[in-house]
Amino acid sequence: MSASSWDEAVPVSASPAVPAVTAARWKLATRIAFRFAFSYLVLYNFPFPFDMIRDRALGYEAMWEAIVKAVAKRFFGVTIVVAIPGSGDTTYDYYKVLCIFVVACAATLIWSILDRRRVEYARLYEWLRVYIRFSLACTMFLYGTAKIIPAQFAAPGLDRLLQSFGDASPMGLLWTFMGASKGYTIFTGASEMLGGLLLTFRRTTLLGALITIAVMSNVVALNFFYDVPVKLFSAHLLAMAVFLVLPDAKRLAQTFFLYRPAPLVDRKWLRIAGIVLRTALVLLVIMKGLQSSIEERTYFETRSSLRGIWNVDTLVIDGVNRPPLISDDTRWRHVVIDRPGVIAIYPMVGRRTRYGLEVDEKKGTIQLTKGDESKWTLTYHRPVPATMVIDGSFDGRNIHATLRKSDEDASFRLTTRGFHWINELPFNR
């Protein structure tokens, strides 16, 4: 679908006096591409606008369910259970898109044969644009309002606030992140509403489509990178916004790439000097950025030799054994070490405290520091790699602790979930 051919066909007329759609001859490839785009987009968006009045309007979705089940069974030997709504990336959804694609191809073929004499579809194309504009705007309104009235992302509940980060799935993290700020959620909702609103007016369609592209590319990125099963749908919305921009592609290029502002300096050597200076600056800025990035990266990627979540199995304080009762608020629960230099001590209840850490493997000592004034040196030894025994005086008390390394870090949902094309159900934990 070459942008230039669209342009020729539907010149967004330069002279205001000619408002009508000009009937120029379209290239063969453009005509075929149009027939496909028309079939696919109408099949995909239907039963809009009837679904505004009633869910599952006109039995359209039911029809696809029957077709998709039959196709999956017959050609792929897959039995599809249509899941409860929630995920838009179920096996069913992928097969449905495939079916729509095949039907659209077939429709294009038949249409191209039957209607081979027609040289352009300017008028039909305008109608398709209207349909897509409103369908896309409708979705933007639905998404936007659900954010302006914070319904999509509820404020994190008390149980969420007590849950650990590692327990959250990537999608759950995104939900909590958004839910934590009503202001930010409203901001994102307002930009979706703005895109939709501009799409509903013919004059502002281009601007609306560009804003929608900006907003939706962020949404698509979030959906792909945080395992949100709206990947197919949001990618379609983005494609629809791009479709609306196509006829203006040439105009856009002219305004933003080919436009030559008056140069500031007239002498050639000055202009060359400008180019040299600019290139040098760009390179310097990037180099400086990379240099500090690489330094920090080395720090962030270094791990302590004692890295792990260490559960405190037994703890003897001043000779008294302290059983792991949740009601004992002076007992340690876990000790967590990740990057070198920091140790976090989790009490049975409440917030963890972090201390500076220095490990001397030769002497078998660890030194904990708090601020500049407090410093404690304890001995440690590891009879087996998964066990650590700590002895010494800490915070005015004699500590003897047996720590066992937990394998919890291997099962954190947040870090182990990974990427999934197909989600039969949303994994929003």
Added chain:
Amino acid sequence: MSASSWDETIDVAPPAVVTVPAVRWNPITRVLFRFAFSYLILYNFPFPLDYFWPKVFGVFGRFDEQMWRAIVPAVGKRFFGLTITIFTNGSGDTTYDYVKALCMLVVAVAVTLIWSILDRRRLAYTRLHGWLHVYVRFALGAAMIAYGAAKVIPPTQFPAPTIDRLTQPFGDASPMGLVWTFMGASAAYTFFTGVGELLSGVLLMIRRTALLGALIGIAVLANIVALNFFYDVPVKLFSSHLLAMAVFLVLPDTRRLAQFFVLHPPSQLFQRKSRRIAGFVLGTAVALFIIFSAFQQATGIQIPRSPIRGIWNVDTLTVDGVDHPPLVTDGTRWRRLVFDYAQTVAFQNMFDSRTRYGLELSESNGMMHLKKRNDPKWSATLFFKRPAPNEIVLDGSMDGHMYHALLHKANEQSFHLTTRGFHWINEYPYNR
């Protein structure tokens, strides 16, 4: 700063003409330009000297910093009775930064005044504006590239969450900490946002694409400013300045953009005027209907809170007649029940992992019905008594075991995430 007057002077120049036509700016535009020039130069100095040969040119940066560090505390002391000892650190929104911005504003206004008197005969600053435009483009471009580079090479601005972070509860995070963990959790998403910043920065540095770079910059920076304001990230002043600079760069092209996007006649579907009006009316009606029903739908999703909202610690628990002391090694024991939204309850066990159930609670009948979302056949009913407002007694069978539990409501914990609130001034970043 009226957009049209900018346009007349700059935009009209055809590409081939090098000499700038002598035009007349209106007096307000001239004053505004003098102010913009003074403020933007003051704010961005010593850029770009800080990038070239720091051993030699670094002296400017050090001088600039020392000068402000002398002036700002004195001004703060003299006029506001402030003792300023904390300077810009990880936070760019310290008291020092606000007073410094105010000082720059005052200096820029003074310069504007003197300049306007001395140079009152000048009709336009076309050429100087051209140079300022170049300067701001590069200053903004350099900032965008620097931010972008820190995201494209993961994981430096937002490192992946450590296992300490993963062990911590959400409520212990500050809003800023939540943004950091959210970004850090996906190197790919961080990369994506970095590419947006880099793209804007590079386009800004090329004359022909500077407008596009500024527009992309506005989109990217608007999001960053929103994040900074709403998640307590103390880069509010700096990011707002960058956004303002991007807007400044777009100003001369306002008319061109308006022409391009709005005033340009769109292709028409109908020839007859009556039909066009009908189409407009119908379109507006459809849009309004959609917005209205969308709002209605969204309002319907609001979930009510539970009447016994709170964190309820399980003080004693008897399972099948056996008492279970609150040992953190006992994964089958309930640690607490959390009621927040009315139709769910979360059971957290001693390992702190939680199970959520659908909840139907009827205090008057003294019954609590539990359901599982993914297992419609499962259900449990517990007798519910509330002898005191902060005390609950539960009795009943669940998963084939008889439970008897005594719960006490925990004191409302002050979660960093929900209680931090908005702060104009941060002497230090509150990144927990």
